[in-house]
Amino acid sequence: MRNIEVNSLVTPIKEALIRVNIDINPSLLSKLKSTEKSETNPLSQEILKTLIDNAEIAESNRIPLCQDTGSAIFFIELGQEICLINGDLTTTINKAVAEAYSDGYLRKSIVTDPLFRRNNTLNNTPAIIHTEIVKGDKLTIHLMPKGAGSENMSRLFMLKPADGVKGLKNCVLETIVKAGGNPCPPLIVGIGVGGNFETTALLAKKALLRDLDDHHPEPMYSELEQSLLEEINCLNIGPMGLGGKTTALAVKIEYFPCHIASLPVAINLQCHSFRHATIVF
Ligand code: SF4
Structure with missing residues (x-):
């Protein structure tokens, strides 16, 4: 022992x-910078620039x-x-x-x-x-x-197994459309699938702990993450809900085996103020 x-x-x-409340996650900062360059909507670009400036001010003044x-x-x-x-x-x-x-x-x-x-x-x-x-x-x-803004717009669905991938995608897109600008996009979208009622919610939150740039190790899930990200970014919600193609920066899915009669899906939304750290003792 x-x-x-x-x-x-x-x-x-x-x-x-x-x-973590003060210093922006470096991968998030570089993602914001690259999306600012690729965004074509001038208002969205301006908002992304403001988020980058905000992060720099927080770091230099040591404020959240x-x-x-x-x-x-x-x-x-x-x-x-x-x-x-x-x-x-x-x-x-x-x-x-x-x-x-x-x-x-x-x-x-x-x-x-x-x-x-x-x-x-x-x-x-x-x-x-x-x-x-x-x-x-x-x-x-x-x-x-x-924060509560993104947590409040998170949702859980108990689907039927026959709803499958299409059912999961509908839940995710419906959640993000209903959320609009409330969760302070651009978002990181954590998705839990499988397990049961409580497991799937925990999976969705744990999915947010993954590195922003990683890919799911299983190709089926990695492709689903990518296709969902593309579909979310076609919704024209954009940074802070004011339009544009940067509604989400990443989609992360975690799954767990489940009952033959169940297909639980949870969506935990994370705002651009994405704060986390890991300490190993
Ligand atoms: S950026 Fe995140 S933590 Fe801050 S108000 Fe918006 S949802 Fe809440």
Whole structure:
């Protein structure tokens, strides 16, 4: 067994949360720059240029890329040969979130109760934590502050197996058309397919953790990602919903085996303020 002192996780998690809220992901910046060049609609070009300027201002002034600094979402891969000592992981992650949002002057956006007592918790906790036990002796922490604008336009469908690829494409395109400018396009579109009701939603979110420029390792899925991206970019929604051919920058699909009678599909939309990091201990 390998021991990890849970207290040693606080500072790296805190620093990563502050960093990703301020410094734009380099692949995203280069994607915005290349799409600005290829965009033909002058208004869309102007908006893309503004997003690039915004990222540069955030970096040089050390201020967040967006006022909505999000819910703090974590995907943990805990190696089964690790022993976490002198504390518990959930408390530690919440401590790191509270310190990051306070010391980094990030907006605190979490309320205590969704319906009756919408009081701000004042430290952006609790974090949303998904944990998976994996083999080995590493602890991998993927973190993703995610704003509400794009999350609110995300959807889940329970299709019939006969709906197939056409049914999935219709769900994705319908979701993006209905969302319009609300999720702050250009988007990264995370799609989960298979599993069951809750698995497919998690797959859609996990799909957003992939590198912006990667391709699905299986050609069928890689081709589906590409064809969906092309169809989405023909919808003329464009940057911030004001028209143009840059509605999405990437489509990422993750799948899981499912029941013979099911075809769950989830679409998790991610805005251009695409913030995530991975830390390995
Ligand atoms: S959707 Fe994204 S870019 Fe728009 S306000 Fe929310 S976090 Fe910011």
